Amino acid sequence: MLLPTIVGIIGVLVGFIIAKSLEKAKEKKLLNTTKKEATSIIKEAKIDAESIKKEKILQAKEKFIELKSEHEKVILAREKKISDVEKRIRDRESQVASEVDKNKKLNKSIEQKQKDYDFKLDFLEKKENELEKMHKRHVDMLEQISGLSADEAKKELVSSLKDEAKTEAMAFIQTSIEEAKLTAEQEARKVVLGTIQRVGVEQAVENCVSVFNLESDDVKGRIIGREGRNIRALESATGVEIIVDDTPEAIILSCFDPVRREIARLAMHKLVTDGRIHPARIEEVVQKTEKQITQEIIEVGKRTVIDLGIHGLHPELVKAVGRMKYRSSYGQNLLQHSREVANLCGIMAAEMGLNSKVAKRAGLLHDIGKVPDAESELPHALLGMQWAEKYGEKPDVCNAIGAHHDEIEMKSLISPIVQVCDAISGARPGARRQVLDSYIQRLKDLEDIAFGFTGVQKAYAIQAGRELRVMVESTKVNDTKASELSFNISQKIQNDMTYPGQVKVTVIRETRAVNVAR
Numbered sequence: 001m002l003l004p005t006i007v008g009i010i011g012v013l014v015g016f017i018i019a020k021s022l023e024k025a026k027e028k029k030l031l032n033t034t035k036k037e038a039t040s041i042i043k044e045a046k047i048d049a050e051s052i053k054k055e056k057i058l059q060a061k062e063k064f065i066e067l068k069s070e071h072e073k074v075i076l077a078r079e080k081k082i083s084d085v086e087k088r089i090r091d092r093e094s095q096v097a098s099e100v101d102k103n104k105k106l107n108k109s110i111e112q113k114q115k116d117y118d119f120k121l122d123f124l125e126k127k128e129n130e131l132e133k134m135h136k137r138h139v140d141m142l143e144q145i146s147g148l149s150a151d152e153a154k155k156e157l158v159s160s161l162k163d164e165a166k167t168e169a170m171a172f173i174q175t176s177i178e179e180a181k182l183t184a185e186q187e188a189r190k191v192v193l194g195t196i197q198r199v200g201v202e203q204a205v206e207n208c209v210s211v212f213n214l215e216s217d218d219v220k221g222r223i224i225g226r227e228g229r230n231i232r233a234l235e236s237a238t239g240v241e242i243i244v245d246d247t248p249e250a251i252i253l254s255c256f257d258p259v260r261r262e263i264a265r266l267a268m269h270k271l272v273t274d275g276r277i278h279p280a281r282i283e284e285v286v287q288k289t290e291k292q293i294t295q296e297i298i299e300v301g302k303r304t305v306i307d308l309g310i311h312g313l314h315p316e317l318v319k320a321v322g323r324m325k326y327r328s329s330y331g332q333n334l335l336q337h338s339r340e341v342a343n344l345c346g347i348m349a350a351e352m353g354l355n356s357k358v359a360k361r362a363g364l365l366h367d368i369g370k371v372p373d374a375e376s377e378l379p380h381a382l383l384g385m386q387w388a389e390k391y392g393e394k395p396d397v398c399n400a401i402g403a404h405h406d407e408i409e410m411k412s413l414i415s416p417i418v419q420v421c422d423a424i425s426g427a428r429p430g431a432r433r434q435v436l437d438s439y440i441q442r443l444k445d446l447e448d449i450a451f452g453f454t455g456v457q458k459a460y461a462i463q464a465g466r467e468l469r470v471m472v473e474s475t476k477v478n479d480t481k482a483s484e485l486s487f488n489i490s491q492k493i494q495n496d497m498t499y500p501g502q503v504k505v506t507v508i509r510e511t512r513a514v515n516v517a518r
Contacts, residue, residue, distance in 0.1 A: 211250050211251075211252055211253075212250065212251045212252075212253055212265055212268055212269070213249060213250055214249045214250060214251065214272070215249070216249065217248060217249060219272055220244050220251065222277050223242075223244065223251065223268070223271075223272070223277060224244060225277065225278070225279075229279060230277050230278065230279065230282065231244070232508075233279035233282045233283065234264065234267070234268070234282055234286075235460075235462075235469070236458070236469075236471055236508065236510075237267075237282060237283050237286040238255075238260055238263055238264040238267065238286055239255065239257070239260050239458065239460035239462075240253050240254065240255040240260050240261055240263075240264040240460075240462075241253070241254040241255065241462040241463060242254075242264070251268070253265060253268075254462065254463070255460075255462065256439075256440065256443050256461070256464075257326075258326040258327060258328065259293065259323075259326040262293060262326060263286065263289050263290055263293055264286075266289045266292070266293070267282070267285045267286045267289040270285050270288075270289065271285055296322075297319060297322035297323050297325070297326075298318065298319055298322055299322070300321075300322040300325050300335070301318035301319055301320070301321040301322030301323075302318055302322075304321050304322070304335065304339060304364070305318055305321065305364075307339075308339065308342050308343075308346075308360055308364060309357070309360070310342075310357070310360060310361050310364060313361075314391035314392060316387075316391055317365065317368065317387065317388070317391050317393075320368045320371050320387070321335070321338070321364065321365075321368070322335075323371040324338055324367070324368075324370075324371055327370060327371050334367060334370060334371070337367070337425055337426070338363070338364050338365075338366065338367055339364065340425045341363040341364070341366060341367075341418070341421045341422050341425045342360045342361075342363035342364035343360070343363075344363065344421035344424055344425060345359040345360055345362060345363030345414075345417050345418055345421045346359055346360035346363070348417050348420070348421060349414070349417055352413070352417075354413055354414065354417070355414075358394065358396055358397060358414060359400075359414050359417055359418070361393075361397055362396070362397045362400035362401060362414050362415075362418050363417075363418055363421055363422075365384065365388060365393070365397065365401055366381075366384065366400065366401050366404050366418050366422060367380065367384065367422075368384045368387055368388070368401070369381060369382070369383035369384030369385075369387065369401075370384075379405065379407055381401060381402050381403070381404055381405045381407050382402055382407050382408070384401045384402070385398050385399075385401045385402030385408075388401050395411075395412075396411075396412040396414050396415075397414070399411045399412055399414075399415050400412065400414045400415040400417075400418040401418075403415040403418075403419070404418045404419045404422050405419075406419075439465070442465055442497070442499060443461040443465050444461075445497060446459075446461040446465060446468050446493065446497070446503065447459045447460065447461050447468070449489060449492050449493055449496065449497070450468060450470045450489055452492075453485055453488065453489060454476065455472045455473050455476035455477040455481070455485070456470055456471075456472055456485075457471045457472060457473050458470070458471040459471070465499065465503065466502070466503060466504065467503065467504040467505075467506065468489070468493070468503060468504070468505050468506070469506045469508065470485070470486075470489065470505065470506065470507045470508065471508050471510075472485065472507060472508070472509050474509055474510060474511045474512070477507075477509060478509075479509065482507045482509045483507075485507050486505050486506070486507040489505045489507075490503070490505045493505070
């Protein structure tokens, strides 16, 4: 009974020992495995650390190289600046040295001249002393001979000469006055009549309408266009009212500005000849025609100046002379009137023994104030005088231009000649001046009122001032504002202007979409 128990206990102990030994073996094996893993991890960590170290070293080297290159660039730039400064300093030193050399040479020449001057001054002083002594001896000799002192002889001589000169002068003045009274009026009439008889120039009457002749009435429909778009485009581009009525083979162009009418006439002629009539083509042709008219104005001015033998006229004055072709002066073409006045002035100045070229120049330019580029409140004579002064004309010419309507005082004989020749060439009723001036001014005032509002692109007074057409920018003025703008313009015209009848204000707004195919 005891033996089995002991055997059992021994078996348990043996099993326990075996289990313990197995556990130790497992622990040892696990420890070895762990050591191996730790060793491999340490190796991998060392390898990673080396790679990171190498990478950081490379980055540091790259950063160092980059900083070094930037530093070298800065140093090079500073060195370049320093070299530039040194070069400028060397140049300045060389300039200073050359200036010093020049000053030395100049000082030497000045010293030499000073010596020459001192020598000549001493010589002249000696001669002056000798002359004074000789003069004194002569005066003493004359006093002894005449028995009078020098002062007494001078007074007696001056007194006798004064009395004699007064007598002769009074006689000459009296004779001249009597001769002038007898011959002045006769000579003046002779000069004026001779001048008028020697000059005869045609007078061209300007109207406010032009007639454009057509080959057939079929062209009228093409000019009007679909729903009137062509004729509206023409009127908008030129500012001229185009009247298409029952008149056979003719269209009427109406505008107070002759330049606008001529542009419209030439543009319409090109369009009809070409056959392509549409809004885009109309705008292109009108722009080309405006350039052509501008060039023609310059050519007309040059031809006029050459024909009259006037030289050295400023280009702006030549252009103003050319613009006279498209302006009427109270029934006369302004260019023809100015040419006539220039010829009259040249002849009259020659008859009176004055400078005919200066007189002809003043006669041609006397009305340039009537063709201004911009509006001015000055009378045309004063405005023309300002232009002439601005572009270098002589004072006699400027005074003649400004004084030909008595706005300023006449300061030369050319001025009354220009005034007389202007009256000879004009010979128009005095009342007509007021009527035409006020009419033209009213049309311009209508257009100026429209331009006083924001968004207005173009404005044209048509139908003799009974209608004002205003073109606005579609980006700045919408349909609602267009109605308000029309009302505001009409109210301003009603409050600020005096006019017969009524004025119709039409505001036109057009939207365009433009693209280019390439």
